[in-house]
Amino acid sequence: MDTDILIIGAGIFGLSRAYHLAQRFSNASKGTNTNKDACKVTILDRAPSPPLPPAASTDINKIVRADYSSPLYMALAHEAMDAWAGGNPLFQDADVYHQTGWVVMDEKGSDLAARIRANFGNSNREDVSVDLSEDDVRTSWNGLLSQAELSDYGSFYANPSAGWADAARAVELMAAEAMKRGSVRYEVGEVERIILTPERNAVQGMQTKDGRVYTARKVLLATGAWTSLLMTGLEDELGLEDDDRVENQITAAGLSYEVVANLTAAGEVLPPTKDGICKFTNARSFKNTIVTSTGHRISVPSENQSEIPPKLAQETITSIRERLPQVLEARKSADDIRLCWDAISPDQNPLITRHPDPRLSNLYLAVGGSFHCWKFLPTIGRYVVNVLEGRSNGEERDRAWRWKAVVGGTQRRTKTGKRNELTTSRLAVFHVLTHVLSIPLLSALSNKELELVLLGTSFYEAVQT
Numbered sequence: 001m002d003t004d005i006l007i008i009g010a011g012i013f014g015l016s017r018a019y020h021l022a023q024r025f026s027n028a029s030k031g032t033n034t035n036k037d038a039c040k041v042t043i044l045d046r047a048p049s050p051p052l053p054p055a056a057s058t059d060i061n062k063i064v065r066a067d068y069s070s071p072l073y074m075a076l077a078h079e080a081m082d083a084w085a086g087g088n089p090l091f092q093d094a095d096v097y098h099q100t101g102w103v104v105m106d107e108k109g110s111d112l113a114a115r116i117r118a119n120f121g122n123s124n125r126e127d128v129s130v131d132l133s134e135d136d137v138r139t140s141w142n143g144l145l146s147q148a149e150l151s152d153y154g155s156f157y158a159n160p161s162a163g164w165a166d167a168a169r170a171v172e173l174m175a176a177e178a179m180k181r182g183s184v185r186y187e188v189g190e191v192e193r194i195i196l197t198p199e200r201n202a203v204q205g206m207q208t209k210d211g212r213v214y215t216a217r218k219v220l221l222a223t224g225a226w227t228s229l230l231m232t233g234l235e236d237e238l239g240l241e242d243d244d245r246v247e248n249q250i251t252a253a254g255l256s257y258e259v260v261a262n263l264t265a266a267g268e269v270l271p272p273t274k275d276g277i278c279k280f281t282n283a284r285s286f287k288n289t290i291v292t293s294t295g296h297r298i299s300v301p302s303e304n305q306s307e308i309p310p311k312l313a314q315e316t317i318t319s320i321r322e323r324l325p326q327v328l329e330a331r332k333s334a335d336d337i338r339l340c341w342d343a344i345s346p347d348q349n350p351l352i353t354r355h356p357d358p359r360l361s362n363l364y365l366a367v368g369g370s371f372h373c374w375k376f377l378p379t380i381g382r383y384v385v386n387v388l389e390g391r392s393n394g395e396e397r398d399r400a401w402r403w404k405a406v407v408g409g410t411q412r413r414t415k416t417g418k419r420n421e422l423t424t425s426r427l428a429v430f431h432v433l434t435h436v437l438s439i440p441l442l443s444a445l446s447n448k449e450l451e452l453v454l455l456g457t458s459f460y461e462a463v464q465t
Contacts, residue, residue, distance in 0.1 A: 014222030016381030
């Protein structure tokens with residue numbers, strides 16, 4: 001089966017890229033009766049329809065916020081938030097995005113929140129964040145956080161511009177729209193190996209486990225946490241040293257999240273979904289390291305994502321009880337728990353680039369969401385398309401998303417010594433949970449009913465090796 005562009009993986013990077021490519025092909029063919037918009041892109045994924053249940057894109061909800069200490073990601077987030085809020089007609093009337101606001105609580109001695117808010121002030125957007133005191137946090141929202149353990153935290157602010165999106169539904173919408181354009185075909189299959197050309201100077205395509213072969217002029221791996229597992233056979237075939245392998249660029253990492261269903265408390269705590277589900281995320285990330293048949297150590301997703309280490313599950317429950325003890329007053333545990341896997345990089349920038357090996361010059365990667373890139377679903381594909389077509393995304397983005405130099409298994413990178421939300425080793429308040437609530441806002445922040453995403457800084461912990 002032959003195609004111009006073969007995308008492996010129907011997560012945010014793969015689908016967003018297919019969507020933007022489909023738009024480009026469709027626009028180019030308007031007003032003609034030619035076959036220019038015939039199928040040019042094939043998406044190959046294990047799921048009968050996206051999103052794949054074990055993938056990071058499959059979720060009850062995802063946070064959409066611009067609170068970054070990096071000006072680059074703040075600008076990218078603002079761009080995506082404009083699309084979520086109606087700039088992209090696909091989401092305008094779909095009821096998948098909810099601008100609810102959130103509360104950020106930072107640890108004592110940390111300047112992270114101050115740096116984030118300084119970026120708001122220096123951006124071209126209005127800074128709508130508002131200072132809160134500890135007393136404000138405890139007494140606002142009908143005293144929802146009155147019992148929370150806040151002794152470790154020294155600064156608090158609310159940002160009404162943040163929100164959340166119905167993750168699985170948004171992915172479904174983007175997939176359907178991309179395929180409706182006619183230039184994108186969706187195929188179901190699990191890739192077993194990457195095939196080189198007979199001359200071994202380019203990628204010819206992919207072979208699935210049932211023996212089908214897909215060939216393409218260009219191949220994009222948007223395979224997330226499964227990237228190293230897929231690449232290791234090809235790296236063995238080419239004799240790549242450890243420093244030149246993709247595992248040194250991105251690695252599979254897992255988080256756990258727990259679901260508490262049907263929560264109500266005298267109108268103060270309302271469920272965020274129509275099914276009455278609230279989600280808590282434990283942001284402690286971890287690896288699942290194996291040794292390949294050729295002796296290389298790589299991290300891979302666990303086969304059963306419903307099997308959670310008891311210590312990790314208990315840690316999450318303990319954290320919920322410390323932050324919102326009333327949530328679990330009538331129950332001992334959550335109703336459901338699962339692992340979520342993503343690929344993370346050492347600096348937690350995604351890898352959006354062509355493979356540097358000249359024998360793989362038609363192989364591209366868009367991986368390494370690092371548990372913070374889902375919010376870019378409406379827009380990130382435009383940048384991936386630029387890489388595919390050999391165009392620059394600007395010096396700063398190109399530098400952040402390129403293949404990094406590795407020496408002795410360690411990426412060369414500048415050490416600033418400052419705590420960063422993409423690499424922090426300890427999270428701020430609600431540092432192991434995500435909770436979405438709908439409650440009346442009783443403080444001076446607003447006089448209207450406002451839904452709040454209560455997360456703390458939602459800054460994910462670096463992988464502990």
